[in-house]
Amino acid sequence: MKIFHTADWHLGKLVQGVYMTEDQRFVLQQFIQDIEKEQPDVVIVAGDLYDRAVPPTEAVQLLDEVLETIVLKLKIPVLAIAGNHDSPSRLHFGSKIMEQNGLHMSGRLTKELRPVIFHDEFGPVHFHLVPYCDPSMVRNVFADEEVRTHQDAARKIITEINSRLDPEARHVLIGHAFVTPFGDEEENTSDSERPLSIGGAEYVDAQLFSDFHYTALGHLHQAHYVMEEKIRYAGSILKYSISEEHHRKGYSVVELDQNGEVTITKKELTPKRDLRTVEATMSELLTHPVCEDYVFVRLLDETPILSPMEKIRSVYPNAMHVERKQIVTQAISATKQTRSKMSDLELFQSFYEQVKGEKATEETERIFKEIVDELLQDENETAVQTEREVVTN
């Protein structure tokens, strides 16, 4: 059985105030072309179809178009679950009516946990759809007061599923969670993944999934496997944060054989516009060819530049962010207290070094002292004058 595993579409997402809808449509069209060409038996979307509970209507239309094409035009069934960004009830709407046409959308957790079953020449494959849910929801659905953490919640659900697992069939689990090989180590997060909960209770141990022939995960934006090749994140379809700059985005093709062994191939999707860092001085940057990419510019100029974004956008019209290269020197760590004890000259030396990244020359220091003396003299004269005025009035 050939399975396309994708996740974290985040339709309706804004990156630095820019809607990604056009970029999302662009890669999803490639995805649809791949489906048409490769004819998988089933397509999995492992959560975070939308970026928020109430997505903009453009996102709703895009998802509608994409699912309609895959399910009705290409006649490939889709198995999708709600992620932490989706609204369980809104995503669940119409799911019963749609499932007969091949769209299996699990928004809300129910205690039945009925698998969706497909067959290939070797027999049935059971797909277990577990939508994202807070521990409190799991506690509620299974009336189990012991469920406190995401690990408890996942253990509860998996134990329920395992207890009625048909040993003759092959099994695929679809989930949306922060799965780690250790259960409590912090890793692999990126800026665009909202933490599931505060205080380390959000991790789920990969060990829980060892009975499934494949576990199709969503939530973490970098494609990778956890503990075993068969427990895997597909990653997001696009870079949604500069911290994802070096990810290779796409989806996984999973071939499930007769014995339940999987062979996995990673397929890349080419974005309409890349999201990446550009490091250059302004004069260098202005010689670059015009490019539509979403760039985060780090300027290497030693001196400040007026209206830098305006200049950058003449070359990179979709530039998202600009900053000057951080020059870390001893002076930066000077606290307010130590600064308050510095002489004028010491303050200048420290400031100069911080901004220019090198010590002021003796000549520069001489000019500074001259100017300061001049200013101070002016100030004293003004003060005397002001005093005189007060007296004479």
Add this chain to the structure above:
Amino acid sequence: MKIFHTADWHLGKLVQGVYMTEDQRFVLQQFIQDIEKEQPDVVIVAGDLYDRAVPPTEAVQLLDEVLETIVLKLKIPVLAIAGNHDSPSRLHFGSKIMEQNGLHMSGRLTKELRPVIFHDEFGPVHFHLVPYCDPSMVRNVFADEEVRTHQDAARKIITEINSRLDPEARHVLIGHAFVTPFGDEEENTSDSERPLSIGGAEYVDAQLFSDFHYTALGHLHQAHYVMEEKIRYAGSILKYSISEEHHRKGYSVVELDQNGEVTITKKELTPKRDLRTVEATMSELLTHPVCEDYVFVRLLDETPILSPMEKIRSVYPNAMHVERKQIVTQAISATKQTRSKMSDLELFQSFYEQVKGEKATEETERIFKEIVDELLQDENETAVQTEREVVTN
């Protein structure tokens, strides 16, 4: 062909800050029982399924339950359109995937205007689903700059539909608009119907629909026909405003015969709680039997009552509003200017008359004068005393 015509469910509606979800579920369960018993060929919901573009999740779940039951359990097809309260794109989601299972949901207008066709023993019946749309949307879809008003928009759409009408078939139009027999007369609106637009451009002439064998309308909350028996509002399923107090809520059963003639029967739905006015003095009201109805209380007491709502809710726990009977007298119309010219006694007389609804007696006036004189004397003494204190300090 037997058609159940309903409209204006407004799921997610708040009346005076109270969610109607439970009441809506109650009448919709009756509706479902009627469907089960009467086995219509098709159910029409003529817009405003939800009360707003982004309804609360409870409303989404209720609609999901109701449609799932009618379409999947009872296997009766549903034809629904977006009203002005619905979000076109959100309601449209999944519609193509659902239509093969009998749910035909038209959220967004498209220029194809393809009818949904059902058959009975006499041949085909074409249902033309026209979702609510602003004139600007119609202008856009048909690239017709002439479309300015709702009348223009409806004329444009109906002309398009009429131009490809199969003369052999019978035709039902489903629409959501303010249809009048005159095209521009203001009538039949209730407080809970948000106006479609400002300035009289919202009316649609009933004449436009004369070619259809039946026109199933939504928007106006009172069940009634317009111009002809066959152009009809089903009305809302519940009273959503005290201005709808005397409406009889329900739906229409439409029997369409071989020749396209219709026979209409109005069916009522019994609300869980009625919405009505109670007029009584507080002491009378407190003798009423306890009642769950949503009541708007008009107190007939002549004197003000402390914490009236608290008292009323001991009898009517779901009371929504309380007011004292409005006593309109000459005095109310006294402007600020005329009042500023009144003497203390005149002001009192006017106030007394306004509050009590009758003139003060001479005895009352005498008491008033005595008290005022006493107060004024006190005030003068205090003033003198205060002056003295200032001098001695």
